[in-house]
Amino acid sequence: MQPFYLKIAIDTPLNRLFDYLPLAQTNRDKYAPGQRVLTSFGRSQKTGVIVSISDSSELKPSQLKPIQTLLDDEPLVSSQDIKLLSWAAEYYHQAIGGVFAQALPKQLRGGALPKEQFETRYSLTSLGQHLDDARLQRAPRQASIQKLLLEQTQPVSSAVFASLDWPWQATLKTMVSNGWVELSQANVDDERIVVEADFEPNQAQQDAIDTVAGSLEGFTAYLLDGVTGSGKTEVYLQLIQRVLALGKQVMVMLPEINLTPQLADRFRRRLAARMVVYHSGLTDSQRSQAWLKCRSGTANILLGTRSSVFTPMQHLGMIILDEEHDGSFKQQEGFRYSARDVAIMRARELDIPILLGSATPSLECLYNVQQKRFSHLVLPERTGHSIKPSIHLIDCRNKKTEHQLSKPLLKAVDDCLKRDEQVILFVNRRGFAPVLMCHCCGWVAQCEHCDSRLVTHQRQSQLKCHHCGAEHAKPRICPRCQQAELFALGSGTERIEDALTELYPNTPISRIDRDTTKGKDAMQLVIDKVHQGGAQLLVGTQMLAKGHHFPNVTLVGIIDVDAGLFSIDFRASERMAQLIVQVAGRAGRESKPGKVLIQTHQPEHPLLQTLIKKDYAAFSQDALQERQQAQLPPYYYQALLRVNATDERAVLDFLQQLKPHLNAIAMPQVSVLGPVPSPMLKRAGRYRYQLLFESAERKSRHYFLRQLLPRIDQIKAARKIRWSIDIDPIDLY
Numbered sequence: 001m002q003p004f005y006l007k008i009a010i011d012t013p014l015n016r017l018f019d020y021l022p023l024a025q026t027n028r029d030k031y032a033p034g035q036r037v038l039t040s041f042g043r044s045q046k047t048g049v050i051v052s053i054s055d056s057s058e059l060k061p062s063q064l065k066p067i068q069t070l071l072d073d074e075p076l077v078s079s080q081d082i083k084l085l086s087w088a089a090e091y092y093h094q095a096i097g098g099v100f101a102q103a104l105p106k107q108l109r110g111g112a113l114p115k116e117q118f119e120t121r122y123s124l125t126s127l128g129q130h131l132d133d134a135r136l137q138r139a140p141r142q143a144s145i146q147k148l149l150l151e152q153t154q155p156v157s158s159a160v161f162a163s164l165d166w167p168w169q170a171t172l173k174t175m176v177s178n179g180w181v182e183l184s185q186a187n188v189d190d191e192r193i194v195v196e197a198d199f200e201p202n203q204a205q206q207d208a209i210d211t212v213a214g215s216l217e218g219f220t221a222y223l224l225d226g227v228t229g230s231g232k233t234e235v236y237l238q239l240i241q242r243v244l245a246l247g248k249q250v251m252v253m254l255p256e257i258n259l260t261p262q263l264a265d266r267f268r269r270r271l272a273a274r275m276v277v278y279h280s281g282l283t284d285s286q287r288s289q290a291w292l293k294c295r296s297g298t299a300n301i302l303l304g305t306r307s308s309v310f311t312p313m314q315h316l317g318m319i320i321l322d323e324e325h326d327g328s329f330k331q332q333e334g335f336r337y338s339a340r341d342v343a344i345m346r347a348r349e350l351d352i353p354i355l356l357g358s359a360t361p362s363l364e365c366l367y368n369v370q371q372k373r374f375s376h377l378v379l380p381e382r383t384g385h386s387i388k389p390s391i392h393l394i395d396c397r398n399k400k401t402e403h404q405l406s407k408p409l410l411k412a413v414d415d416c417l418k419r420d421e422q423v424i425l426f427v428n429r430r431g432f433a434p435v436l437m438c439h440c441c442g443w444v445a446q447c448e449h450c451d452s453r454l455v456t457h458q459r460q461s462q463l464k465c466h467h468c469g470a471e472h473a474k475p476r477i478c479p480r481c482q483q484a485e486l487f488a489l490g491s492g493t494e495r496i497e498d499a500l501t502e503l504y505p506n507t508p509i510s511r512i513d514r515d516t517t518k519g520k521d522a523m524q525l526v527i528d529k530v531h532q533g534g535a536q537l538l539v540g541t542q543m544l545a546k547g548h549h550f551p552n553v554t555l556v557g558i559i560d561v562d563a564g565l566f567s568i569d570f571r572a573s574e575r576m577a578q579l580i581v582q583v584a585g586r587a588g589r590e591s592k593p594g595k596v597l598i599q600t601h602q603p604e605h606p607l608l609q610t611l612i613k614k615d616y617a618a619f620s621q622d623a624l625q626e627r628q629q630a631q632l633p634p635y636y637y638q639a640l641l642r643v644n645a646t647d648e649r650a651v652l653d654f655l656q657q658l659k660p661h662l663n664a665i666a667m668p669q670v671s672v673l674g675p676v677p678s679p680m681l682k683r684a685g686r687y688r689y690q691l692l693f694e695s696a697e698r699k700s701r702h703y704f705l706r707q708l709l710p711r712i713d714q715i716k717a718a719r720k721i722r723w724s725i726d727i728d729p730i731d732l733y
């Protein structure tokens with residue numbers, strides 16, 4: 001028998017596949033790429049995925065061990081997905097084993113059987129619906145169960161019995177065996193009652209739908225560029241219906257599902273689909289179940305966040321990525337990838353359309369449109385009766401403000417509340433105040449682990465570091481001079497909330513930031529409250545900017561934009577413009593006109609001027625030109641090497657030893673900037689430095705890193721530091 005070797009992806013820091021022998025006395029046809037195996041690795045046991053089967057190995061047979069167990073008879077990972085994951089490992093210069101591990105839910109990574117589970121659902125049989133009263137009177141427990149089930153319009157899970165405070169299981173069992181209650185198996189989250197839209201798509205929507213629907217067979221990347229409230233979701237829904245009608249699946253990716261429960265509901269109401277959601281809030285078992293149901297085709301719609309981009313899909317027919325510009329599509333630690341870019345690659349490999357939607361497209365996407373690589377679909381107007389909100393600046397120079405609230409802003413808030421309408425006030429910082437200072441000696445509360453100040457959180461009477469998570473009780477007296485003269489400087493959401501409570505004691509106020517939306521349903525509760533209508537105040541961070549549809553909000557105030565205008569990050573202005581336009585987009589979404597007020601000390605700033613006099617499109621055209629002149633992305637391709645250690649010396653030694661390697665592989669197509677300390681040198685107790693690589697060609701950047709990265713492991717000082725490579729970094733911190 002011809003010998004053969006299994007090339008296996010195993011989750012280790014080493015960027016290579018590992019060769020193993022098959023089990024003794026087994027044939028080659030027992031093995032296929034995509035199966036999981038158990039292997040002994042060093043002194044431990046690890047699961048891995050067979051990536052390929054080869055006739056040769058660089059190692060001698062005596063150096064090779066057989067695998068321990070073959071876990072799957074059939075491949076768990078399809079050959080298409082193996083191709084995608086291998087591409088991602090290569091493009092992002094990541095260890096391939098880690099990339100495969102990331103693509104599998106934890107339970108499957110651990111070797112669990114890939115078995116779909118179906119939940120049992122209960123409903124009354126017709127016999128059970130018409131039990132006679134006399135009989136039920138003698139059996140009050142059966143009567144309670146019957147009553148509960150009579151209230152349901154469709155089969156329900158056993159969760160419905162949770163309200164019963166006696167052991168209902170036995171009673172239910174009797175009712176089942178009497179033929180009164182029947183069991184069925186729930187598929188996925190499938191709602192059968194579908195509500196049609198009560199409007200026709202407008203011309204722009206129809207054009208977009210027709211264009212995409214006309215080319216469902218084949219790869220095209222579309223940028224659906226539609227102002228907030230222009231009905232992008234409606235375009236998605238109609239296209240999804242068409243793809244489902246072809247018997248194919250659709251993957252819909254969103255920045256954060258927990259923050260936009262409304263959207264998932266809208267999908268459920270409108271689509272007769274077998275939908276699953278996939279996000280970090282699920283339990284391990286829910287995750288692997290969702291994954292398996294997409295893989296088998298049991299589910300035909302996947303609604304997921306970043307990490308769902310690798311979910312296997314039996315017959316994927318289209319990918320939709322909403323809020324394409326959102327930074328949360330980029331994974332910022334470990335395997336640093338852009339789910340948007342991976343999704344585009346996936347669509348290209350599968351030869352299917354991908355739809356990227358945004359009211360504030362990223363400069364990357366707009367550049368691709370310019371280059372004719374993406375097709376541009378525009379929805380220029382808001383739907384129905386709603387019109388674009390008007391945007392005004394409030395010049396705060398030399399004006400008195402109360403807790404950062406200026407007179408004109410407060411006047412507008414008054415007017416709005418008097419009309420029984422709602423107000424959103426946007427503050428870009430959570431907590432009470434960003435600085436705690438001593439009036440006597442000037443002491444400032446600093447994080448001991450980071451180069452940053454501690455933020456006062458008044459509600460919990462704590463000081464917190466927003467960078468490393470450190471928490472301390474808020475001191476009563478100054479730790480340096482012992483005087484009780486500490487004061488909080490600046491305002492965050494808590495402080496603005498307090499100020500508003502004082503000013504408007506009779507108006508309901510909701511605060512929305514990471515501190516108030518921790519609980520699973522916290523966001524939903526706020527949304528429900530807002531939808532009850534009436535005058536209300538909403539204070540919050542950028543969470544408020546994300547996709548919410550609050551019909552009665554007619555005023556949006558942006559308390560402080562100035563900090564964002566002076567960042568050292570070249571992407572800051574793009575982010576600021578997106579944020580302003582997105583927050584502004586929450587105003588006047590139905591028949592009532594909306595107004596946006598921006599407080600600033602920089603009323604002449606070109607970014608603000610362009611946004612209020614023109615629009616986001618004008619801003620982005622200017623910004624693209626600037627990027628081109630400055631040789632920055634999307635015209636240039638970057639990669640960032642981050643190096644850190646608890647001992648600063650170790651980092652500096654490493655960088656010193658890296659130098660000759662950089663010289664050895666230097667090439668004119670790639671410029672090397674740095675090393676320099678990161679903008680925040682010390683964070684979470686580690687000293688951080690970075691090197692930026694830049695090239696006009698992706699290929700050169702790739703080639704350069706292929707030379708560089710293997711050399712790092714040979715550097716002696718590398719053992720004392722941690723390093724990571726970030727391809728197409730979106731922030732340089």
Ligand code: ADP
Pocket residue numbers: 199200201202205226227228229230231232233234383384549
């Ligand atoms: P976007 O996703 O672009 O912000 P949405 O799809 O959420 O916009 O649409 C905003 C509102 O307009 C929703 O309430 C939606 O039901 C409604 N809508 C969408 N299309 C139309 C239309 N053609 N006519 C009237 N209302 C529409």
Ligand code: ZN
Pocket residue numbers: 438439440441442443478479480481482483
């Ligand atoms: Zn002091």
Ligand code: ZN
Pocket residue numbers: 447448449450452465466467468469470684
């Ligand atoms: Zn810290």
